[in-house]
Structures are given as structure tokens and as C-alpha cells.
Amino acid sequence: MAEVTLPEPDRVEGAPHPRDTRILFGHDRAEAAFLDAFHTGRLHHGWLITGPRGVGKATLAWRIARFLLAQEGGMFPPDSLEVEADHPVARRIAALSEPRLFLLRRGANATGSALSADIRVDEVRKMKSFFTLSAADGGRRVAIVDAADELAPAGANALLKLLEEPPPGVTLILVSHQPSRLLPTIRSRCRELRLSALEPAAMQDALVQAGAAVEDPVALAELGGGSVGEAVRLLNLDGLVLYRQLVDLLGTLPRLDRGRALALAEAGTGRGNEARFDLIVGLIDRLLARMARAGTLGALPPEAAKGESDLLERLSPTPRAALAWAELQQTLGHRARQGKAVNLDPAALLMDMVLKIDETAATLARTCA
Known part of the structure; x- marks a missing residue:
């Protein structure tokens, strides 16, 4: 049987891996907080990096790992997490050959045919064995867990034991997109660095x-929620093109252009279009959320597609209309998952979602007239 080459579970297709991303944009405060802990001797053994998916959490984790492992024997206190690309540690980490670093992520499933659903x-x-075997070398050791949300229950309990009784000289860096899914005891034993959505x-x-x-x-910042990965x-x-088509389609409401809807x-x-289907469902969800927010606040967000502002103002002019769109957003999200x-x-399924939007627009047109 031919060997299957599996994708890296912590890589976004079409973008460099976080370990190869040299600069972290928009998160100076989080980097400064870690540096302050390092300089003042309050370096915690467990760090939990949280925030929306794709905003740079893994990039920060790899920057911290490079920084910590490059500090052995340094003469002057560093003023940033930056490590030169030609530094031996940086080169070894880029090649995944650094002996003092352990990367914990999803591996192959039982048959080796695909990635496991969890860690x-x-x-x-x-990882525990790695810490035991590498202890003889002395010095600092680092582990990156990406993402901690993907730990199986038994794996989460095993990690908790490491956090409760950390080996000497070990720093554990946990990446989490949804920290509420983690064991409360894991969260309580880590210091949190919270990253927010990126500005345009x-x-x-x-x-x-x-x-x-x-x-x-x-438009990318608005539709991507400030997430580079989502952008x-x-x-x-072609998400921006699809969103413009969606805005143009809803611009025909309450007299839906069924030809455009079908397109x-x-x-x-079709086969191979599963990702695009998920994207269209997500774009419908975002547009409904933007309609609900616009009607509730009485203010329009930055336009993510030409004509969007006119659409939001026309279809969601009042808090009452906003409530209807918010309820529809929840209903359609549930129907899509089901x-x-x-x-x-x-x-x-997509046509049904569009027809429900058309039905809501028609009802609002009658009741708000």
C-alpha cells in the first residue's frame, strides 16, 4: 500500500505555516506582556494563547518558542521576541529538528489514511516521554499544543497532569480557538494571552x-472577522466575488430573482465543492448578522461589497426588522447544520435558505409598510 502524505493540521491552505511566519502584526500588547513576564522572572510554565481562529495565535506561539530556546547564554536582555532567521535555533525550528521543542498536534488516524479527528x-x-528523555540535556524545553481544543478527553487529562506537575525547565504553550471547551483546570493553570481580531x-x-x-x-477584514486565516x-x-453576488441577489428582494438564486x-x-458550499453558508450567516446588527444599532458597518450599505438600510431599518433577521440567522444556521x-x-439546501430570506423580507415589507 502506497504511503499517504498527510497535510499539516495546523496549516491554512495557501498560506505559510506559522513557524515560517516571521512578523506578527497587530498583537504588540500580547508580546509585551510575555516579555515583561520574562524580564521580571515571572515566566509561567503554562501559557494559553486565545482568540478567534486565524488571527495569529500559532504565529505568536512559534515566536515565543524560538525566543525562549534562543536565550541560552544571552548577555543582554532582549527587547523583542524577534530571533534572526539565520540563528541556529531558528533554522532548526524551521526544519522541525530542534531537539528541545515538542509539537503536539493531530496525527494520523489508526489506519494512517487520514488525520485523526482529535489529539x-x-x-x-x-510529549511526556520527550520531557523525560530530554531532561538529561538540561536547559529550557518548550512544547506547543496546537490546538488544545482538539485534545481527546483522555489527552486533556494527561495534559492537565503535566500542567499540575510541570517538569523543570519546561514551558507549555497552548493555542486555543475556543477556550470555553477546555477543562477549567487547564485554563486555571495557564497564564492567558488573548489576541483580538485584526484591524484592516x-x-x-x-x-x-x-x-x-x-x-x-x-472587505476582507469585515467578512473574515479580522482573521488572516479566514481571509x-x-x-x-473567491469569497469576495460570492459575497458581491449574494448582496446583488438580496438587492432584488422582496421580489427575488430566482435565476440568480439558482446560480x-x-x-x-458538485464533487470537490464542499469547501465552497460551506463558504456560501457562512457568507449568508454573516450577511444576516450584519443586517441584524445594522438595524439594532442604527448604524451601518464598513461596506464589504458595493451596494451593501443600501441593502442593509432598506431591509433592516428598525430594531424590529433586526430581530427578525437575527432569528432567521439562528434558524438557517441550524437548518444548514442539520x-x-x-x-x-x-x-x-442553499435554495431553501435563500427562499426563507425572501419570505422574511416579504413579511417585513408588509408589516413595516
Whole structure:
């Protein structure tokens, strides 16, 4: 049987791996907090880096790992986490050959045919063995857990024991997209560095560093929720084009253009289009959320597509309309998850979502007239 090459579970397709990302944009405060702990001798053994997916948490984790492992024997206190690319530690980490670093992430499943759905307990045990075997070398050792949310229950308990009784000289860096899913005892034994969504300027700089061509950083920041990873996904799947098509389609409400609706529904169907289907569902969810927010606050967000501001102002002019869109957002989100779970036809599911939006717009037009 031919050997299967598995993708790295902590890499966003179309972007450099976080260990190869040299500059972290928009999170100076988090870096300063870690440096302060380092300089004042209050370096905790467990660090939990939290925030939305794709905002730079893993990049910060790798920067911290490089920094800590490059400090052995340093004469002067460093004023940043930056480590030169030609530093021996940086070169070894880039090649995944640094003997004092352990990377805990999802591995192969039992058959080796695909990635495991979670981080299994045997992977955590490998990390514990690594600390035991490397202790004889002395010095500092670092482990990155990406992402801690993916730990299987037994694996989470095994990690907790390490946090409760950390080996000497070990720093554990946990990346978490949803810290509420972690054991409270894991959270309580770590110091948290919380990263927020990126502003458009920082988003543009990060995307340029990732090699992405950025024409509309405001739209990417708005639709990507300030997440570089999500913005890369939008670019890879023509997400900005799809969102403009969605805005144009809803611009025909309350007299839905069914031809356009069918074209949008068919854009997410067919073999290999699962990611685009998920993206279209996500874009519908975001547009409904923006409609609800606009009507509730009485203020329009930065425009993510031409004509969006007019659409939001027309379809969600009042808090009452906003409530209707918010309720529809929840309903359609549930229907989409349920439909996908039972393998409903993607085109039919998307068309049904659009028809429900049309129905709500018609009801609001009658009641708010």
C-alpha cells in the first residue's frame, strides 16, 4: 500500500505555516506582556494563547518558542521576541529538528489514511516521554499544543497532569480557538494571552506577508472577522466575488430573482465543492448578522461589497426588522447544520435558505409598510 502524505493540521491552505511566519502584526500588547513576564522572572510554565481562529495565535506561539530556546547564554536582555532567521535555533525550528521543542498536534488516524479527528492520548504520552528523555540535556524545553481544543478527553487529562506537575525547565504553550471547551483546570493553570481580531491595516500587512494579493482589505477584514486565516480562505475560494453576488441577489428582494438564486445555489454543488458550499453558508450567516446588527444599532458597518450599505438600510431599518433577521440567522444556521448532517442536496439546501430570506423580507415589507 502506497504511503499517504498527510497535510499539516495546523496549516491554512495557501498560506505559510506559522513557524515560517516571521512578523506578527497587530498583537504588540500580547508580546509585551510575555516579555515583561520574562524580564521580571515571572515566566509561567503554562501559557494559553486565545482568540478567534486565524488571527495569529500559532504565529505568536512559534515566536515565543524560538525566543525562549534562543536565550541560552544571552548577555543582554532582549527587547523583542524577534530571533534572526539565520540563528541556529531558528533554522532548526524551521526544519522541525530542534531537539528541545515538542509539537503536539493531530496525527494520523489508526489506519494512517487520514488525520485523526482529535489529539489522542498516546500523542500526549509521547510529549511526556520527550520531557523525560530530554531532561538529561538540561536547559529550557518548550512544547506547543496546537490546538488544545482538539485534545481527546483522555489527552486533556494527561495534559492537565503535566500542567499540575510541570517538569523543570519546561514551558507549555497552548493555542486555543475556543477556550470555553477546555477543562477549567487547564485554563486555571495557564497564564492567558488573548489576541483580538485584526484591524484592516494589520490584516493587509499580514496578508502581504503571506503572499496574498489584497485589493480590498476592508472587505476582507469585515467578512473574515479580522482573521488572516479566514481571509486567505475567502481569497482562495473567491469569497469576495460570492459575497458581491449574494448582496446583488438580496438587492432584488422582496421580489427575488430566482435565476440568480439558482446560480448561487449551484455554485456550491458538485464533487470537490464542499469547501465552497460551506463558504456560501457562512457568507449568508454573516450577511444576516450584519443586517441584524445594522438595524439594532442604527448604524451601518464598513461596506464589504458595493451596494451593501443600501441593502442593509432598506431591509433592516428598525430594531424590529433586526430581530427578525437575527432569528432567521439562528434558524438557517441550524437548518444548514442539520441538512449537511443528513446529506441533503447542497443546491436544494442553499435554495431553501435563500427562499426563507425572501419570505422574511416579504413579511417585513408588509408589516413595516
